[in-house]
Amino acid sequence: MEKKYNPKSFEDKLYREWEESGCFKAVRDDKKVPFTVMMPPPNITGQLHMGHAMDETLQDTIVRFKRMQGYCTLWLPGTDHASIATELKIVEDMKKEGLTKADVGREGFLERAWKWKEKYAGRICDQLRKLGSSCDWSRLTFTMDEKCSKAVREVFVNLYKKGLIYRGDRIINWCPCCKTALSDAEVEYAEESGNFWHIKYFVEGENFFLEVATTRPETLFGDTAVAVNPKDKRYKHLIGKNVILPVVNKLIPIVGDEHADMEFGTGVVKITPAHDPNDFEVGLRHNLPVVRIMNDDGTMNEGAGKYCGLDRYECRKQLVKDLEESGLLVKVQPHTHNVGHCYRCGSTVEPIVSKQWFVKMEPLARPAIDAVMDKKVTFVPERFAKTYYNWMENVKDWCISRQLWWGHRIPVWYCEDCGKEICEKQDPAVCPECGSSKLKQDEDVLDTWFSSALWPFSTLGYPDDTPDLEYFYPTDVLVTGYDIIFFWVARMIFSGLEHMRKVPFRDVLMHGLVRDEKGRKMSKSLGNGVDPLDVIDKYGADSLRFSLLQGVAPGNDTRYSDAKVEACSNFMNKIWNASRFVIGNAEGRKVKPLSEVKLCAADKWIISKLQSVIRDVTLTLNKFELGVACQILYDFTWSDFCDWYIELSKPALYGEDEGKKDAALSVLTFVLENTLKLLHPFVPFITDEIYRELPGASGTIMLKDYPRYNSRLTYKKDAQAFEGVMDIIKAVRAAKTELGCPPSKKVSLLILTESKRLISANRESILKLAGAKDITFINDGAEAGEKSVAKVLHIGTVFIPMGELVDIDKERERLSSELEKVTDEIRRADGKLNNQGFMSKAPKKLIDDERAKLDKYIAMREKILEQLKSL
RNA sequence: GGGGGCAUAGCUCAGUUGGUCAGAGCGCUUGCUUGACAUGCAAGAGGUCACAGGUUCAAGUCCCGUUGUUCCCACCA
Numbered sequence: 024m025e026k027k028y029n030p031k032s033f034e035d036k037l038y039r040e041w042e043e044s045g046c047f048k049a050v051r052d053d054k055k056v057p058f059t060v061m062m063p064p065p066n067i068t069g070q071l072h073m074g075h076a077m078d079e080t081l082q083d084t085i086v087r088f089k090r091m092q093g094y095c096t097l098w099l100p101g102t103d104h105a106s107i108a109t110e111l112k113i114v115e116d117m118k119k120e121g122l123t124k125a126d127v128g129r130e131g132f133l134e135r136a137w138k139w140k141e142k143y144a145g146r147i148c149d150q151l152r153k154l155g156s157s158c159d160w161s162r163l164t165f166t167m168d169e170k171c172s173k174a175v176r177e178v179f180v181n182l183y184k185k186g187l188i189y190r191g192d193r194i195i196n197w198c199p200c201c202k203t204a205l206s207d208a209e210v211e212y213a214e215e216s217g218n219f220w221h222i223k224y225f226v227e228g229e230n231f232f233l234e235v236a237t238t239r240p241e242t243l244f245g246d247t248a249v250a251v252n253p254k255d256k257r258y259k260h261l262i263g264k265n266v267i268l269p270v271v272n273k274l275i276p277i278v279g280d281e282h283a284d285m286e287f288g289t290g291v292v293k294i295t296p297a298h299d300p301n302d303f304e305v306g307l308r309h310n311l312p313v314v315r316i317m318n319d320d321g322t323m324n325e326g327a328g329k330y331c332g333l334d335r336y337e338c339r340k341q342l343v344k345d346l347e348e349s350g351l352l353v354k355v356q357p358h359t360h361n362v363g364h365c366y367r368c369g370s371t372v373e374p375i376v377s378k379q380w381f382v383k384m385e386p387l388a389r390p391a392i393d394a395v396m397d398k399k400v401t402f403v404p405e406r407f408a409k410t411y412y413n414w415m416e417n418v419k420d421w422c423i424s425r426q427l428w429w430g431h432r433i434p435v436w437y438c439e440d441c442g443k444e445i446c447e448k449q450d451p452a453v454c455p456e457c458g459s460s461k462l463k464q465d466e467d468v469l470d471t472w473f474s475s476a477l478w479p480f481s482t483l484g485y486p487d488d489t490p491d492l493e494y495f496y497p498t499d500v501l502v503t504g505y506d507i508i509f510f511w512v513a514r515m516i517f518s519g520l521e522h523m524r525k526v527p528f529r530d531v532l533m534h535g536l537v538r539d540e541k542g543r544k545m546s547k548s549l550g551n552g553v554d555p556l557d558v559i560d561k562y563g564a565d566s567l568r569f570s571l572l573q574g575v576a577p578g579n580d581t582r583y584s585d586a587k588v589e590a591c592s593n594f595m596n597k598i599w600n601a602s603r604f605v606i607g608n609a610e611g612r613k614v615k616p617l618s619e620v621k622l623c624a625a626d627k628w629i630i631s632k633l634q635s636v637i638r639d640v641t642l643t644l645n646k647f648e649l650g651v652a653c654q655i656l657y658d659f660t661w662s663d664f665c666d667w668y669i670e671l672s673k674p675a676l677y678g679e680d681e682g683k684k685d686a687a688l689s690v691l692t693f694v695l696e697n698t699l700k701l702l703h704p705f706v707p708f709i710t711d712e713i714y715r716e717l718p719g720a721s722g723t724i725m726l727k728d729y730p731r732y733n734s735r736l737t738y739k740k741d742a743q744a745f746e747g748v749m750d751i752i753k754a755v756r757a758a759k760t761e762l763g764c765p766p767s768k769k770v771s772l773l774i775l776t777e778s779k780r781l782i783s784a785n786r787e788s789i790l791k792l793a794g795a796k797d798i799t800f801i802n803d804g805a806e807a808g809e810k811s812v813a814k815v816l817h818i819g820t821v822f823i824p825m826g827e828l829v830d831i832d833k834e835r836e837r838l839s840s841e842l843e844k845v846t847d848e849i850r851r852a853d854g855k856l857n858n859q860g861f862m863s864k865a866p867k868k869l870i871d872d873e874r875a876k877l878d879k880y881i882a883m884r885e886k887i888l889e890q891l892k893s894l
Numbered sequence: 895g896g897g898g899g900c901a902u903a904g905c906u907c908a909g910u911u912g913g914u915c916a917g918a919g920c921g922c923u924u925g926c927u928u929g930a931c932a933u934g935c936a937a938g939a940g941g942u943c944a945c946a947g948g949u950u951c952a953a954g955u956c957c958c959g960u961u962g963u964u965c966c967c968a969c970c971a
Contacts, residue, residue, distance in 0.1 A: 028933080212969085237971060268911090292971045302971075361969065380911090404910085406898065413897065413967065535899095540906090573909050574918075578897080580965090582906065590919055593933045604930035640940090646910075654908065654918065669930075677929080706949095753937095760937040766926055794928080794936095860951025861913095869913060874915085890938055 024606060028599035033712045040154050046725055047157045051095035053496045058094035059498040060086055060156060061479050062527075063511070064166060064727055066105035067143040068112050071150045073537040073545060073583055074504060077571045081534060081649060082502045083156050084572065087704035088644050090157070091729035096760040097495050099482050100151065102144040104167045106430035106471040107201055107209075107367050113139055113429070129428050130472055136429045139164065140464040148735040149212055155564050155707045157725065160772040164482045166474045167431065174481035175431045175474050176448060178522055183435075183446045188381045188423070190435075190444075192313075194300045195377050195422045196363060199321025199335070200370035204379050206470055208509045210363040210372055221289070221353035222346060224249055227265040227274055231256070234353055234885060236288040237359055241339040241601035242344070243268065244316040244327045246275055248294040250305055253279035255290055259451070270342065272329065278309045297376040312374050319426075323374065380424035380433060381677075382465070388415045391517035399526045400516060403647050404578045407505060407533050414509050421514075423470045430468030437463050478513035481529035486522075492733075496523065500530040500647075505578060532647045535580035537571070541583055546558025553583055565706035566592040572705060573584035573657065575650040581846045584708035594657060595709050598702070601665050602713040605691045608676055614718045617693050620686035623675075624785055627738035628745040632659065635693055640701055647824040649705075656702055664694060667749070674787035692718060697730045718846075747778060747818030748785045749772060754814035754821055761837075762812065762828045774809045776800065776819025776888075804886075813890045815841065817879050820886050835894050842887045845880050 026031065041047060051065050060082055065075055071771050080688075082098060106876040113136055124132055145163060153156065156186075164171065182188040196205040205636040220240045221231040235249060249266055251258035262279040282305050283292045296306030297315040304621040306313060318325035321567060323330045323338045346352040363372045395408050402408040424433060438454035439461040445451045453460045460622055477485070479501075483492040497519070503512065512531055519527030524676040539545050558567045568590040575581045622630070636659045643652040668691075675687040696717055703710040703724050714724035751774070759766065772795050776782060779800050782789065801807060807822035810829045814821045852873050855861050862870065 026930095028931090076907085105910055204945070212967090215911090239971090282971085287970045299971075301969090360971095411899070417968080507969090542906095574911090576908070579907090584906070584920090587906080589933080595932095596931065596933045600931035600934090602930080607930070625936070634959095643910095648910075650908065651910090658918080665930085667934080670928090670935095673929085756936060757938090763925085766928070791928085853953080856911095858951055862951080864951055865913070872914090 024599075024603050024713075028596040029710070030565060030595070030708060034153075034155070034559075034564055034708045036709055037711055038155060038381050041157065041519065041723065041725065042152070042288055046053070046723060047098070048161055049095060049157050049492060049495075052095045054331060055093065057495050057497040057499075058086070058089040058096045060102045060500055060502065061482060061498050061499075062097075063503045063507075064099060064103040064478065065138050065147050066103050066108055067147065068108045069143065071147060071154075071555060073555055073571075074551055075150075076154060076567060077537050077575075077581070078502060078504065079151060079154050079532060080568045080571050081155070081532065082648055083158075083707070084704040085500065085502070085532075085644070085647070087157055087707060087725060088729060090725065091700065091703065095494075097162070098158040098166065099162045100148070100156070100158075100160065101166065101482065102140075102147055102162040102476070103471065104140065104165065104430060106425060106427055106468060107205075108425050108471075109136065109139065109204065111201065111367055119771065124428070132428050138623075140167075145772055150556060153559055153564060155568065157498035157652040157707070162482070166478070170484060171474055171477070171481045171519060172431060174477045174485050175469065177486040178477060178518070179434055179469070180417070180446055180448050181522070182382065187386065189445065190378065190380050190382060190424075192376055193381065193420075193422070194303045194374050195379050196365075196375065197374045197375040197553045198321070198365040198368065198370055199317075199319065200321050200368045201342070201365060201427075204377060204422050204424060205365060205372060206422045206472070208249055208472075210492075211366050212361040212363050214359055215362045216492045217358055219288070219356040219358040219363070219721065220346075221341060221356065222269055223351045224266040224269060224291075224293070226261060226277075228266055229349050231320045232504045233277070233291045234267055234289045235291050236356070237293055237295045238340040238358060239328075239339070240342055240696065241323065241327070242295045242298045242316065243293065243342070244271060244323070244330075245295040245297045245314045245518055246293045247311040247314055248276050248278045248309060249298060250278050250280040250292050250294050251284040252281065252285045253748055254282040255283070257290060268662035269346060274312075276309075277823045278305070278311075280308065281802055282307050289580060297375055300374050301757055303376065308516075315376060316371060317375060321370075350553045357724055358760040367509055370385065379422050380435075380465075380469075382423055384420050385516040387521055388418055390520045391415055391513065393527050393600070394516060394520060402529050403530055403532045404576075406859050407531070407578065408509060410505070410508055411513060416879055418513075421470075423473050424465075424467040425470055427468050428468075430471060431474055433465040433467050433469060435465045435798060437465070439463055463496045465866050469634075471509050475511055475524070475872060476518040479519055480523050487773070494525075495526050498528045500532055502534070505533045505535060513683045514615065518856065529540075530647070533578045535578060536574070538580055538582050540582055540584045542681060545583075558588055562588050562592045563595065563708070565709045566595050569653065569706055572649045573653040576645055594661065595706065596708075597661055597665060598699075598709060599713070601660070601669060602699075602716070604669060605688075606713075606716050606718070609718045611690060614689060614692045615685050615689045620683060620689045620736075622686060622690065623683070624741055624745040624748065625671040626686060626690040626786060627741040629671075629690065629694055631737045631739065631742040632663050633697055633730075634732055634734075634737050635699070637701065641729070641732070644704075652864055653705060655707070656698070656711075660698055660702070664698060667695065670792055671788045673790050674802070678787070696720070699724060700727060700730050728841075744778070745785075747816070748781065748789060750816045750818055751814075751821055752793045755789075755795060755823060758814055758823050758825075759794065760811045762825055764825060764828055769794055769826070770823050771796060772798045773801045773822040773824070774798060775802070775804060777834060780819050782818075806891055809894070813838065815845075815883050815886045815890065817883065820890070821881060831894055835891065838887055838891050838894075842884065842891065845884050848880045848883060849877060852880065 028867045051744050086096050086098040135625040184445050196210045198205055217238050220234045221234050221236050224235050227233040253259055261277050263273040264277050282301055294302045294305050296303045296311055296313045314326055316324055318324050322335050325331050357643050358457055365372055436451050440459035441457040443454050448622055451462055476695050479498050480496055483496055485492055496634050515527045539551040565589050570588040638656055640652045670685040675683040699710040699714050714720050810826050811822045811824040
C-alpha cells in the first residue's frame with residue numbers, strides 16, 4: 024500500500040473497473056427482491072452542482088447498501104431535456120453567433136439542441152462517475168428518448184380521451200422574455216416596491232368620478248368594467264351605470280361583485296379580464312368582454328392606441344405622465360407588493376388570457392392525496408406530507424403547453440379544412456372527419472415536467488408490458504430536494520396512480536439545500552457556488568461524499584465548508600493508515616479465522632462493539648438516517664478501533680507469544696474487513712481499494728454481503744468487564760497529566776481490586792497504554808504510601824506513587840471533589856429508587872440498572888472516604 | 895392571510911418511538927518525534943439544550959403559549 028492516502032491514484036481506476044465488469048447492472052432475478060431507485064434526471068443545462076452531489080451521494084449510499092444486502096438493485100440514471108431552461112441556454116449561445124431562433128428555424132434549432140444535449144448529457148454522466156455513482160448505465164435514459172416520447176404520447180392521448188386534457192382560453196402566466204406560457208409552479212413571487220396609482224374614472228353623465236387604484240395602470244386599456252362591492256353603501260347605487268375609461272374615452276359598466284373589497288383601497292376596482300386572474304373570473308360572472316392589450320413580447324398592442332408598440336413599462340411611464348397632465352391622476356402611493364417572476368429567466372410574468380392546453384387536476388389529485396394518507400407513499404421526514412397535501416388540495420388545472428421548440432411536441436393535429444382536432448396514438452394522415460390531408464400539428468411543446476412526471480415508469484418501458492416494468496415497478500425510494508415537491512414529486516404520484524394504477528414509489532426521502540459557508544443559497548449571481556469536481560480534485564470523492572452526509576438530518580439544509588471536507592479527508596487518511604497497519608502486520612503470516620484463535624478480553628470487547636455498530640448502522644440506514652449512520656461509523660472507526668483496539672493489539676503483535684499474535688491479527692483483520700464493508704456504501708472508493716489488499720480477500724467489496732449482526736459475537740459480560748481495564752488506563756493517563764508527570768516517565772501502579780485476574784491478563788496493555796512500568800496488587804491502601812495519587816474506580820482503586828510530584832493538599836481537594844460527584848450520583852439513584860412512581864412504573868431493567876449503579880457508587884464512596892482519612 | 899422549519903459548547907451541527915443525552919467536527923488550553931497516521935496521540939476547558947407554563951415517576955426529547963429567525967404557499971386590485 025502507498026504510504027499516503029492518495030485518492031487520485033485509484034478512484035478513476037476503480038470506477039472504470041466497476042463499470043466494465045458490470046457491477047452496476049441490474050439483472051432481473053426472481054430469487055431476489057428488487058430494490059429500485061430512479062435518479063432524478065439532472066437538467067442538461069450545464070453541470071452538476073453541490074445539490075446534485077448530495078442527491079446522488081444519498082442515492083448511491085442507499086443503493087450500495089441494498090445491493091450488498093442482496094437485493095436486486097436498479098438505480099436508473101438519466102438526464103432531463105429541461106425544455107425551457109435548455110432552450111434559453113441555446114438561444115443565448117446562438118446570440119454569440121448573431122443568430123436568433125427565427126434565423127435558424129425550428130428544424131435548425133432542434134438540430135442545435137440535440138448537439139447541445141450530446142455535449143452536456145455526456146458531461147453530466149462523467150460527473151456522476153466521478154462521484155462514484157453506481158447506477159446502471161446500460162439503462163441510461165434521456166427524457167426525449169424514443170421510449171419516453173412514446174410514454175408521453177400514450178399518456179397525453181389517454182388523458183385527452185378521458186377529457187382530462189383540454190384546450191381553452193384561460194388566464195395563464197406569460198413570460199414576455201421566454202415568450203411562453205408557464206405553469207403556476209413555475210412562477211416565483213418576490214416582494215417589490217411599486218406604486219398605487221389612483222386614477223379618476225368619471226361616471227357617465229355626471230361630474231363626479233370613481234377613484235380607482237391600480238398597481239399596473241397600463242392594463243387600463245383592457246378594462247371592460249369597474250367593480251364595487253354590492254354591499255358597499257358608498258357605491259351600490261351606481262351599479263348598472265357606466266364610467267368613462269380614461270384616455271380611451273370608452274364607456275364601461277359599473278358592476279357589483281364580491282371581489283371588490285370594501286376595506287381595501289378605495290373600494291373600487293378596475294376589471295381587466297384579459298390580464299388578471301381575478302378579473303377574469305369577474306368577467307365570466309358578468310359576461311364582460313375580454314380585451315387583450317399586450318403582445319407576447321410584453322409590448323402594447325393596438326388596443327393601447329397611441330401607446331401601441333411601447334414596452335409595458337415604457338407605456339406605464341408615459342401613460343402616467345399623460346394622466347397627470349390631463350388631471351386624471353389623483354395621487355401616487357408607494358406600495359410594496361408581490362410580483363411574479365419567471366423561474367427560469369427572472370422576468371416579471373404577465374397574467375394573460377391565452378389559448379393553452381391544460382390538465383384537469385381535480386380528478387387526479389384526489390387519489391394522489393389518498394395514497395399519501397393511506398401511507399402507500401411515505402415522506403421522510405413526515406412533515407413534507409403536509410406541504411404536499413396543502414398543494415394538492417388547492418391545485419388548479421395544470422397549464423402544460425409551452426410556446427417553445429425544445430420538447431415533446433403536442434400530439435394534436437388540426438384539419439385546415441374542417442377545423443377538426445385530432446389526437447391519436449398514431450400520427451394521422453388524413454382528417455377522419457372530412458378526409459382532408461391538410462393537417463397541421465399543434466406548434467407547441469409540453470411542459471418539461473409532463474415527461475418527468477412519467478419518469479418512474481417511462482424509463483422501464485411503459486406503455487409496453489415489459490419485464491422490467493413488471494419486476495422493478497413500483498420503485499422503492501425517491502430521493503430529491505424539497506424544492507421540487509410540487510414540480511415533480513406530486514406529479515409523479517398522480518401520474519403513477521392514473522397510468523400504472525400503482526404509486527410510483529413507497530418512500531420519498533427529502534433532503535435540503537446545500538448552502539455556502541455563510542448559510543446563503545449557492546447561486547450563479549452570487550458567485551458562491553462550489554464545484555463538486557473541484558472538491559473531488561482536491562480531496563477525493565469519498566471525502567466529499569462523507570462530508571455531505573455526516574451530520575445531516577433528512578429534510579434539513581446543510582452548509583458546505585472546506586473545513587468539513589478536510590475533516591472528512593482526515594478520516595479517510597485515518598482509515599487508510601489503520602488499514603496499512605493491519606495489512607502490514609499481516610504480511611508474511613497466515614491470518615487465522617476467528618474461530619481458530621483464543622480471544623482475549625480486548626478482542627471480545629472490540630468484536631462486541633462491532634456487533635452493536637452493525638446493528639445500529641443497519642437500523643439507521645433502513646430509516647434513511649444516513650447522517651446518524653455516518654457518525655456511528657466515524658466514532659467506531661476512529662475511537663474504538665484506532666485509538667483503542669489497535670493500540671491494545673500492539674503488545675500482542677510485537678510480543679513473543681505466537682498464539683496471542685495470531686489472535687490479535689485475526690481480530691484486527693476481522694474488524695477491519697467488517698468496518699470497510701460497513702463503510703463502503705458511504706465511501707466506496709477507499710474501502711474497495713483497501714479491501715483488495717486484505718489477506719484472503721478477492722474481488723470487489725461492493726458485491727460482498729453487508730455485515731450482519733451476530734449475537735454469538737457479543738460477549739456482553741467480557742466486553743463490559745474490559746471497560747474496567749480501560750478505566751484504569753484512562754485514570755492513570757489523567758493522573759499523570761494532572762500532576763505534570765511527563766508521559767515518557769513510566770510509573771508504578773499499586774492496585775487494590777477484586778479483579779486481579781482480569782487485570783493480570785491485560786497487564787501488557789495497561790503498561791503500554793497507561794505508560795506504566797509495573798503493577799502490584801495490594802490489599803490495603805496504606806501499602807501505597809503517602810506520596811501517591813489514588814484513583815477510585817469501579818474496578819478498584821489505583822495508586823500511583825508520584826513522589827515529590829504529589830501535593831497532599833491538592834490530592835485531598837481532588838478526592839473531595841470526586842467524593843462530591845459520587846455522592847451526587849448516590850443521591851440521584853437513591854432518589855429514583857425511593858420514588859414510588861418510578862418503582863411502580865419504570866421498566867424493570869431500568870430499575871435494576873439503577874440499583875446496580877447505586878451499589879457501585881456506594882462502594883466507591885467508601886473507598887474514597889477511606890483514602891481521604893488516610894491522608 | 896395560511897402552513898412549516900430552526901433556536902443545544904466560541905463556530906457549524908447531530909441527538910426520530912420520553913429513561914447514562916448533555917454529544918461530534920472545527921476552534922481553544924496543556925503536554926507529547928508513544929515502531930499506521932503530526933491529515934496524528936493524550937489530558938482538558940466550554941452549554942440552567944431560546945423564554946414561560948403543562949403532561950409524566952422521568953422532558954433538548956411530548957403539549958400550549960411567547961420571542962427571535964427562516965422557508966413555502968396564497969394573494970387585495
